[in-house]
Amino acid sequence: MLDQLTAPFALFFMNTDRIYWLYLLTAFAIAFFLFIVRKQDYVNSGIGLMAYVFPKDIILHRSSMNDYLFFYTDMLFKGSFIVIFFSSLSFVVSYLTETNLNMLIPSFNGKLQGIYGMGLVLTLFLAVAADFALFFSHFLQHKIPWLWEFHKIHHSAEVMTPITVFRMHPVDNILVFSLGGLLSGLALGGATFLMGHDVVFYNVAGVNVILIVFFLVGYNLRHSHIWWSWGPFFSRIFISPAQHQIHHSAAPQHFDKNLGFTFAFWDGLFGTLYVPKVKETIIFGLGAEENEKFSTFWSLYLMPFMNLYDNFRLNMLLEPKRYASVLVFLIIVLPAVYLSNKGVEPVNYPVNGYLEDMTWQEVRDAIRNGSTTVLVPTGGTEQNGPHVILGKHNYIVKYTTGKIAETLGKTLVAPVISYVPEGSIAPADGHMRFAGTLSIAETEFDVVLESTARSLKQHGFKTIAFIGDSGGNQAAQKRVAERLTGLWQGEGIRVLHVNDYYEANSQSAYLLNNGYSELQIGGHAGIRDTSELMAVFPSGIRTEFKVDHRGSDFLLTGADGDAGKASLFLGNILLNLKIEAAVKQIREASG
Secondary structure (H helix, E strand, C coil): CHHHHHHHHHHHHCCCCCCCHHHHHHHHHHHHHHHHHCCHHHHCCCCCHHHHHCCHHHHCCHHHHHHHHHHHHHHHHHHHHHHHHCCCHHHHHHHHHHHHHHHHCHHHCCCCCCCCCHHHHHHHHHHHHHHHHHHHHHHHHHHCHHHHHHHHHHHCCCCCCHHHHHCCCHHHHHHHHHHHHHHHHHHHHHHHHHHCCCCCCCEECCEEHHHHHHHHCCHHHCCCCCCCCCHHHHCCCECCHHHHHHHCECCHHHCCCCCCCCECHHHHHHCCCCCCCCCCCCCECCCHHHHHHCCCHHHHHHHHHHHHHHHCCHHHHHCHHHHHHHHHHHHHHHHHHHHHCCCCCCCCCCCCCEHHHCCHHHHHHHHHCCCCEEEEEECCECCECCCECCCHHHHHHHHHHHHHHHHHCCEEECCCECCCCCCCCCCCCHHHHCCCCECCCHHHHHHHHHHHHHHHHHHCCCEEEEEECCHHHHHHHHHHHHHHHHHCHHHCCEEEECCHHHHCCCHHHHHHHCCCCHHHHCCCCCHHHHHHHHHHCHHHECHHHCCECCCCCHHHHCCCCEHHHCCHHHHHHHHHHHHHHHHHHHHHHCC
């Protein structure tokens, strides 16, 4: 609960967000520079640096106070609903785009791989695609009357601070997240297809470097009183803070101008570009009468609905343009909602092949009929952060080994070994520092593996494959498999350590290629673990704690990575990568 309540403030420490402390610091540095340059304008009035950058009449204005409160409540709402609801959209669209292009034009797969400079081109391409989604969403919010009623709350700000950027109605956010996820996913999927999975774009912790540079060069001044124009040339390429302030102006000549986020050329193409020649005096807001309607916190949420109700007329039902405007919204949002939830059903466990679900006669007959390969899954009972149950590995590896056996054919699956090394018991270290974790010694685990293999050999199995879902299981599996294979070599018995399942499953590469950073992916209870368990046993996830743990102390939380990015759809893909890696290794070992 505490993590949820403090989540909005974590944005100040996340480089993915616009109010990251470093972006705010560079904005302050630029404001300081501008003050020095224009100091002569303020000497006579006695205004100092702090009064210039943080004037009390703006910081404590009623509009600003509403912004602060709205920021907090809206971030809680967005984090618990909108972000989670659309969290997998761009990934799903990317995956489907790549898959369908592979079916339609397979000869183009990887055509751009290895070409010098493609990393820079791809970085720019992804930035431009995402920016167009933001621009076009903004364009629709201004041009469609009923959407404008919701977008008004952003323009009703009478003064501006960097927090004003969050003064966006949830209906606005639904449109932006929908169009952004769709177009970004299309762009990423196309790039992945053409690059043959060898996708390289320049980023810092998953954030496109072009966007980072844009945030560093004074982005947070755009929602402020500090005028900073980039001149007539650059202002036709990038949207300067001054241009965005003009966008918020109540003057008629500024209406619907400078709708772009990063790039100004979209405004040039759509006829909405306004490049100031000199510093202009700007009054922010919608005008005194309209501003008053949005002067309270609750009015920011409710006034758009009240305005729509007050302005409704029966004859509107006969106007085609009304239907068209709603249709435009639905054409964007409905596919986004559908795709965001595509593949959200948990996987089904195989119904055959598990030893524990068979009688001894059924096992005997299966061996006689050629099922002489058996998989020995190893899991563990270990802490997995505040949001994942202790038996995570056991649920996952039972499912994956069942599917591996199903794919291989003539293969059975032994019960999951859930007692594995998890660290010293006394004094406690590793996962044993967290309540509920169960650990045995490495030597004891060796004995369990060897005894299991000897039992299976006794019953007539010829290939025994250890498949471990946890990193701590790998060394013992390798050690025992090599020892027993050497011991039983003359009897035609092979004991395999299927390490590719865990160590060479391409999961990290796949996530990195799809825009996730290593910090987001994490190593324990992050995107991968959480997504996989969501797919095989969704009730094992405590969704209220499925948050970004990148900034958490692992010794306190037991998790890293951004679990908030996990999804069922992603879990299915990651599980399949494990299964494919194991099947390939076992088949190669079988000759």
